[in-house]
Amino acid sequence: MIITNRPTKNLKNEIEKLAKQSDQIDIATAFFTESDLIKQWSENQIQVNLLVSLRPPTSFYSLKKIQSSSKVEISFLGDEFHSKFIIFYKEGFIIGAIIGSSNFTFGGLEKNIETNIYSDEKKILKGLEKHFSDLIKSSNLLQPTDLDNYEFLYKNWLKRQKKQNAELKRFKTKITANRTKRNKKPRITKIAKQYFVYWGIVDEIRELIKDIAEKEHPNIPSYLILDHFWHFIKVVWHKKSGKILTEKNQKQIIPKLFKDYIKWHREFKEDNYPNYMANLSKDVYKFNLSRKNIDKLTESQARQVFAGLHSSNMRIQRFNADDSFIAENGMPRIRKSLKYLIHSNDEMDLKIHNLIKNPEYKLKRLGTSGVQELNGWTKPEKYPIRNDKADDAIRILGYKLN
Incomplete structure (x- = not known):
């Protein structure tokens, strides 16, 4: 099924329908600005695993809004990350997935001319599940201090986007240099x-x-x-x-x-x-x-x-x-x-x-x-x-x- 954004029906509508059937949602999106859906899912006890590219236009304010939510885990990759897909689970089994051009932004979910595909084909779902797992293993877990550092970058970008590339490079070096990737970390103790x-x-x-x-x-x-x-x-x-x-x-x-x-x-x-x-x-x-x-x-x-x-x-x-x-x-x-x-x-x-x-x-x-x-x-x-x-x-x- 192809999903596009039309005045009467958009990607957000389809995501909301699938979320009602789910108890876990994995989201890979290069850019992220829309936190209300995730906040709502967390309050409804749906586990959300969010993977973003930590660079503008990913919104500092939207990440801040959901970071302390008990049912949300946020991971990030750098500016090389540009995937966009969502996987829906129920009781440990995948019930469907959406993959396409839409970022998890207002434009991507409701406004822009986008092309996305819904699939419940087992081979595709299994491949997406493995791909998401591999991406998570190569990512970093978003800490409050990462978001504190990102706040300055994001607000400055809003004022002057032309100089953002140099700042992004310095930011990436600051928070990820010599930092152990998650796939290299041992099994962390509960405390x-x-x-x-x-x-x-x-x-x-x-x-x-x-x-x-x-x-x-x-x-x-x-x-x-x-x-x-x-x-x-x-x-x-x-x-x-x-x-x-x-x-x-x-x-x-x-x-x-x-x-x-x-x-x-x-x-x-x-x-x-x-x-x-x-x-x-x-x-x-x-x-x-x-x-x-x-x-x-x-x-x-x-x-x-x-x-x-x-x-x-x-x-x-x-x-x-x-x-x-x-x-x-x-x-x-x-x-x-x-x-x-x-x-x-x-x-x-x-x-x-x-x-x-x-x-x-x-x-x-x-x-x-x-x-x-x-x-x-x-x-x-x-x-x-x-x-x-x-x-x-x-x-x-x-x-x-x-």
């Missing part, structure tokens, strides 16, 4: 994979409290403020109320809880903990673990780095864990592993996995929480701190990590 889910949840909460946080602490990264907010949620609010939020009320209540946190924090005039965290981040982590200094990290500095982690405090007090951290690993290994974790261009799930499981990078005495704190302390403008208390707090706020 490492969860960091992406956690990251998306934290970003959603950050959007809810951003204006309040900037007004109260204008010069402190919001990820550090949220780390202190987690303490308030778990140790103060939940302990007193015993309540757990739900998806229905969390977006209304979280800003109110953050205002309560601000009032609670103001009561401790001598204990400006967010300011303390910002200074610790700057003086210990940003300085000692910078690209310039990390290869010269001393034992004393490494002790400071280890001791500053939330997850290390009790173990240092009871077992002198900071001394053991130095003695059992040695400085060359500590420098190598921390440099990889903080400055490698690998995806965050792989970096966390390697620090936890890979003998080449694993550090004794540095547990999963410590590994997931370090990037947040060193680059608090980019990464949230994650540990057990943070996980508990977001569950109390009605979010699920699974």
Whole structure:
């Protein structure tokens, strides 16, 4: 069946019909601007695997809108990627596919003169399934930091498209140079994979409290403020109320809880903990673990780095864990592993996995929480701190990590 865009019937209409019969949809599209359909499918518990070319006119805003959706996985290839096809599944079996000229844009779905073909022929479907799998294996998983980098490129392109080619080349080098492709990655541990889910949840909460946080602490990264907010949620609010939020009320209540946190924090005039965290981040982590200094990290500095982690405090007090951290690993290994974790261009799930499981990078005495704190302390403008208390707090706020 040939599908074209006509005033009475278009590709979007046909896709919507097939989506109603599906529980999984795989989309390969060079350019992507239309997020409403995918948002709707995700809310209806349809798994969407989206593969795009991360270059204009693929919309930063559309990707941002769906990135934190629990049923959406976004992968990307470079400017060489130009495929356009959609595969529909039901209970693990392909029920049909559309392949043709249409990008997943307003023009491609509704307006442009396009030519697409629907097929339910088994041989074609099997070939498309394998082709999509091969493309995914050679792609990269879209991280929030990738989208942050892409935001500047996209907005600048809107103003002046003529200079986009040079900028695209620099952008591609920045985010993919020396980055492990997905088909080369090992089987990632659950705790490492969860960091992406956690990251998306934290970003959603950050959007809810951003204006309040900037007004109260204008010069402190919001990820550090949220780390202190987690303490308030778990140790103060939940302990007193015993309540757990739900998806229905969390977006209304979280800003109110953050205002309560601000009032609670103001009561401790001598204990400006967010300011303390910002200074610790700057003086210990940003300085000692910078690209310039990390290869010269001393034992004393490494002790400071280890001791500053939330997850290390009790173990240092009871077992002198900071001394053991130095003695059992040695400085060359500590420098190598921390440099990889903080400055490698690998995806965050792989970096966390390697620090936890890979003998080449694993550090004794540095547990999963410590590994997931370090990037947040060193680059608090980019990464949230994650540990057990943070996980508990977001569950109390009605979010699920699974």
